[in-house]
């Protein structure tokens with residue numbers, strides 16, 4: 001990079017001074033030197049005569065990229081976006097600047113060093129006579145939790161300053177790389193993420209939600225390095241958090257080789273753009289993380305169409321806000337999804353694609369409807385298992401029907417609906433279905449895209465609301481499921497409340513909970529616990545006494561429980 005410009009506070013400078021600054025910019029520094037004595041002297045003398053700090057940005061080849069004029073106390077480093085950090089540990093640019101009173105490096109200098117990942121930062125003191133005084137140098141350190149991310153070398157008189165820049169920078173880069181490798185396995189292809197929650201909600205609420213975000217991240221094969229929870233007095237409109245906090249976040253991310261920020265709050269397109277630009281990291285929110293999991297799990301045609309539609313609907317408002325941050329995304333999270341060419345398609349084409357997919361979804365829905373009407377005609381009762389994700393729905397379907405739907409300790413393991421027949425004694429038979437799980441704060445567009453799948457629930461004669469009662473927040477999960485069932489306008493279908501994973505609970509506690517809530521408890525992993533469920537299903541479907549008004553209460557009084 002050649003000398004580009006003099007930037008900063010140049011107002012009021014004489015033409016001769018400007019020319020001198022420009023000449024300074026065309027100097028070249030040998031690779032083995034931080035700065036030559038001649039360049040240092042020109043720098044301090046000019047600085048002395050204009051009573052302003054002057055800085056140089058120098059690249060690895062020793063070319064001066066820019067000359068910056070500041071005021072008495074500071075310089076402002078211009079945009080360094082020409083020097084992309086990418087996967088490198090250092091920017092490849094150092095900053096050398098004067099300090100008029102021979103003062104040491106300031107906090108702002110050190111923040112610039114860490115924030116911009118400069119090769120080093122040096123302050124050269126200006127003596128009374130305008131000659132170079134004391135030089136202070138600082139450089140970054142490998143990740144060292146708890147300590148400052150940089151080291152300040154002891155200031156020395158400029159004439160005694162000796163540092164072979166080429167070998168210094170080579171060993172520093174090596175050290176940084178090894179330091180990071182000691183912390184994280186760099187061959188591990190997974191994204192390394194920091195989870196962020198910035199909200200006015202209470203800390204307890206934020207912690208519960210971020211614990212779930214951590215599970216979502218795990219389900220999406222993301223390595224979570226840290227979580228940041230903040231409860232500010234006011235939400236910053238651009239970055240959610242204040243500038244100080246985001247600086248801290250950038251420094252931590254750079255130190256730990258973070259590649260991804262995941263926000264627990266849903267971000268506006270403008271926020272994604274602003275945070276992506278300032279942090280130079282990929283930024284996604286909760287919804288996009290869920291969409292990414294969905295796109296991993298969608299196997300059937302139905303599933304794929306629905307997920308792609310949801311992704312495009314999410315993308316559309318973000319297209320006009322597309323930024324350099326987005327165009328840098330290469331594959332991985334946020335890159336997976338509606339085709340490789342996603343970033344090239346313009347709004348028009350996205351809209352066309354949405355219209356096309358919606359038509360396709362209509363056709364799929366029609367096919368669903370036909371299958372459903374056959375099922376309904378057959379007169380066989382339909383029982384659907386619904387519940388929070390990871391409650392054990394697929395495990396239960398498998399246990400009841402000896403099927404092999406994939407079950408995993410991951411959120412959203414199931415996306416497609418599975419339907420099986422289940423025979424009871426006395427020639428009775430039901431159709432039982434397992435479908436996609438629910439989660440709190442499910443974005444409406446996502447719910448909308450899953451209509452065909454969720455529409456199946458409409459035909460159910462009975463909904464089994466399965467709850468992982470061993471989950472620390474099972475009650476909140478129950479409320480979320482009730483809310484979603486309400487949104488789907490399904491509250492009229494009789495429900496059976498079933499607490500799963502009783503094997504993880506104290507039997508007395510679970511007994512009381514069941515009495516209190518009018519539920520029955522089972523363990524889908526223990527077949528011997530299932531007859532109480534099957535007889536409850538039979539009773540609800542075939543016993544004339546069963547009240548449809550209040551399914552929970554009727555169970556409480558039901559026989560055989």
Ligand SMILES: Nc1nc2c(ncn2[C@@H]2O[C@H](COP(=O)(O)OP(=O)(O)OP(=O)(O)O)[C@@H](O)[C@H]2O)c(=O)[nH]1
Pocket residue numbers: 388389390391392393394395396406407408409410411412413414415436437438500501502503504522523524525526
């Ligand atoms: N201890 C215990 N674990 C269970 C029980 N039932 C299911 N699990 C485990 O819970 C995890 C989730 O089970 P799934 O059947 O995949 O849950 P799901 O509700 O279908 O989840 P999604 O499809 O992701 O919404 C698996 O690791 C199961 O082995 C149970 O009764 N006891």
Ligand SMILES: [Mg+2]
Pocket residue numbers: 393394395406407413414435
């Ligand atoms: Mg499942």
